[in-house]
Amino acid sequence: MNHGVLIIGTGPAGVNTAETLRKFGCKEKITMLSKEPFPPYSPPLMANYLETRGASDLIFWKGRDFCKDFDIDCKTSAEVGKVEPKRNRIVLTDGRFLEYDYLVIASGSEMWIPIKCECPAEESKEKYYNFKSLTAVSKLLKEVDKGANKAVIIGAGFIGMEIAITLRRIGLSVLVVEMMDRILPRMITRDIAEPLESIVRDMGIELLLNRKGELLKGRETAEELLLSDGTVIKGNLFIAATGIKPNISFLSGSGIQTQKGIRVDPYLRTNFDNIFAGGDAAEVPDFITGNIYPHAIYPEAVKQGQIIAFNILGENVHYDGGLNMNSLYHFNLPMISEGAMIAEEKADEELFFSRNNVIRKIGIKDGKILRFELVGDKEGAGLLHTLMTQRRDVSRIKDALVTKKYNQARHFMSIFGP
Secondary structure (H helix, E strand, C coil): CCCCEEEECCCHHHHHHHHHHHHCCCCCCEEEECCCCCCCCCHHHHHHHHHCCCCCCCCCCCCCCHHHHCCCEEECCCCEEEEEHHHCEEEECCCCEEECCEEEECCCEEECCCCEEECCCCCCCCCCECCCCHHHHHHHHHHHHCCCCEEEEECCCHHHHHHHHHHHHCCCEEEEECCCCCCCCCCCCHHHHHHHHHHHHHCCEEEECCCCEEEEECCCCCCEEEECCCCEEECCEEEECCCEEECCHHHCCCCCCECCCEECCCCCECCCCCEEECHHHEEEEECCCCCEEECCCHHHHHHHHHHHHHHHCCCCCCCCCECCEEEECCCCCCEEEEECCCCCCCCCEEEEEEECCEEEEEEEECCEEEEEEEECCCCCHHHHHHHHHCCCCCCCCHHHHHCCCHHHHHHHHHHHCC
8 A cells, every 4th residue: 555544533433443453463554634633532521521621631532642652643623625536535625635545434423403593693603502522512611611601402312411411510500402202312212211301300400391492593692592382591501412414525526425424335335445434424224123324323433443444454344233322321320222213113012110210111023122221220231232132032031121030031041042
């Protein structure tokens, strides 16, 4: 290789591609690009960064000197303008171009914000904030340090609730607006959400459910939010947590096939043999349902980065698909959710168990586990994960699984087999 491996993005997919290449003997040049001015960081640790007001280096989970330690040319504040696959090069927005032998697109995702904003602010001023990047979190932190004390968060998904709880912990007044009937609507069902919502309200966080944010208004920045029912919410820190979309606009005209994200084959290769994609930017099949869409899940990005590296090295490693999983610790109550998203596929039956602040729910389809949700006690999560991913028929042991009678479940399994 003359030009080596070029990686767009320094998130978990990009970092694990580079690290795996080096660990398994790649001596060629590796270049990583980030449009942010920071060394590689871990997105799941941004709440910790905000809560410590930027004092913790834990977010740089590979160390600030990761690129130096692994002999990687890391170019920060470098934004890709376009990709030219036929010329094996990319063009940066400042006009520079970089050539490659292999290209890895791990450009992540960006906020999807479907709310109109009537704020005649200059482009240099923030109308609203988000929690999608360390750059965005740093701007948010500056506003908190300047005295912003009333936060309005639009969206009660994973990111929205993480921001809400973190800001409440550092002393802000927090209100969350969600268009669905519960918090974490893509992750959990109503009966699981209710006890968590009680915990959230006990923290002092106000929840407005079944309300849709329609319009942000203000002078220089957002100062009030108009809801679908006509209610006007005032605040001095408006944060969008309304969803994400793959960051792939720079691929326009490149010939790289995209739909919602970048289309890839089972080896995470695009329609160009020397271009791979992974992380939030790539469309991959769901491990449980087979449906194809971007999986914005940290462990999957890590796995995809490793597989891309092995395939660049010629190993032909197959990616079996992404598994949705989320685990929250912010409620002072352990919670884990795995499997098909609630809106994606309906279970034939749902088994429910609740006792002493412990809730267990297992969705079954065609005798196999489709999803499971555990609150208050994560015991047995590993067993449920294994049974689900191995697509085992649990028809005879489903009641024992939901009530934690694991000895009985294992007994049945030993008799009837897979």
